[in-house]
Amino acid sequence: MVHGDGLSFGRGSVHESVEVTDTVVRVGARTTAVRAACPGCGCWSGRIHGSYVRFPRDLPAVGKVVVVSLQVRRFVCADDCCPRKTFAEQVPGLTRRFGRRTERLRSTLVSVGLALAGRAGARMTDAFKATVSRNTLLRLIGSLPDPATVAQRVVGVDEYAQRKGRIYGTVLVDVATRRPIDLLPDREADTLAAGLAERPDIEVVCRDRAPFFTEGATRDALQALQVADRWHLWHNLGEAAEKHEQGHALAA
Structure with a gap:
């Protein structure tokens, strides 16, 4: 057993001991805050109801499991109308409610x-x-x-496989960030139209030439310009160049 000297283990707590075995490092710590805020009503309380020990795991050290033996207190809420009555304190940056x-x-x-x-x-x-x-x-x-939502100006539309060869859906992608913004359950025009109608800020819909994408994007996204996606443009250009070369070869 190696005893500490009350050094800070995190804001609102100090560590008191460290025990090292062949596989585990156990750090003893306790909270030091004079009072705590009730997570239900926000009232501060310094009236202690009791205490208990939590054992949250921390990042491993030199190949050993690190476990914190943290003594925390339960406070009595200062608001008599609060349904919580008592609450356990949390150490900012170290613990959260029910966290292991x-x-x-x-x-x-x-x-x-x-x-x-x-x-x-x-x-x-x-x-x-x-x-x-x-x-x-x-x-x-x-x-x-969920990440903060921002208006999507240019949206890509394509299909994705829920079960390859059997079940397909539609994915909407923010072309600016290259991140998916929604997964629609099927490839129906009505579903796509409803998904686009929920996003009135869309200015450009980038899609392939599948008929259900064409119909869905046209029905409820009339304000948006529809363009072919980059892959199909290059694919069509390649096919056109190949046909052009084949025509020259036959003529020769």
Whole structure:
């Protein structure tokens, strides 16, 4: 056992001890805030109801699992009308309600999930000794708040396979950012028309020549200019050049 000297472990807490074994590093810490704000009503309280110990996992160190033994307190809400009555304090930047991981480990796992998705991301977490399942990574990604929405001026329309060869849908992509903005469940003109009608700021619809895309983009996006996408332009140009060369070869 190696004892600390009250150094800051995070804003609102201090670490008191570190225990190192062959596989685990256990860091003992406690909270130091004099009072805390109720997450329900926002009232501050300094009246302590009790305390307990949490064990959030942190990022591994030198190949060892790091677990924080954090003593936190439960406060009595100062507002008698608040339905919570009591609440547990959180350490900013370290814990969150019901969290089993530190915010640092959580953000790292989210970054891995965003970069590699489920299966590959799970293999990567195993490599740096913070093993989680692919479903956990997907749940962490799914819990992220939606990004701020901005008006899309140029939207690309194409199909995507939900089940290759059997079930297809329509994807809408913001051409400026190259990010998908919506997944429509099918390739029907009515579905596409409804999806475009929800976005009145669209000025240009970039699509291929599929008839359901043509009809859907024309029906409810009359204000938008329709253009062929880059791939089909190059594909058609290549076909035209090939036919032109074949014509010259036959004439010769």
